[in-house]
Amino acid sequence: MLCYYGLRATIGEFQAGTLPDKDLRIANWLMTAVFAFSFLALAIEFLFRFRRASDIVAEEKAARGF
Template sequence: MAPLIDRFETLFEKFNLCVAVCVAGSIGVFAALVPFDFFSRKLGWRGLDWLNEGAEYGLYAGVFLSAAWVLYKGAHVRVDIILTALPARLSARVERAIDLFGALLCLGMAYFGAKGTLSSYVFGSLPDKDLQIPNWIVLAVFTASFIMLAIEFLFRFRRAGRPDHTISTDIGF
């Protein structure tokens, strides 16, 4: 039986893939709704007044929530010249230090995001937009995404310590 941390990592990978698929689907839905809105307005029908702001919220949530999947895939912006030039043991140590720093940074961002989320919830603040999604929900997406990133950085830290670890270049689905 696999250790609990291995099962959690597998479940977390599947969750991140599910999030990435949902984000890709939402982009597809908005891509289909934009021409629909355009043609419905040209035909004199009522358009989708919420579409522009809905797309803004969707892209915001999509970028933040899929960041952990992008990090897992190694598709984020990263320069591996230094890591590949160093001896294997030193490269693994540098990579682990970077991953640990990334996890700590993300936990700090999640902490401040959680404070902002709670404050916004208490005050009941709303944006000055037609599509009014409470600010605490938007900030909760920010907080959740940084928690997910911290978890992925810690898994990267764990994977970088294994002898069979290689730098991931696998991107896409």
């Protein structure tokens, strides 16, 4: 969900062409794209951990005989 909203913000910033009022003028959409990608990577990592945890629970149940 955070990736989706980050991607929406990135597209909005790109279409608007906004720039920050700082000395280093990097387009805002580049910064929001980094956040959107980070949230996507975090979601993928969560799914991998969830899958691994369910495998461990299944192995423990098999070892107990239930």
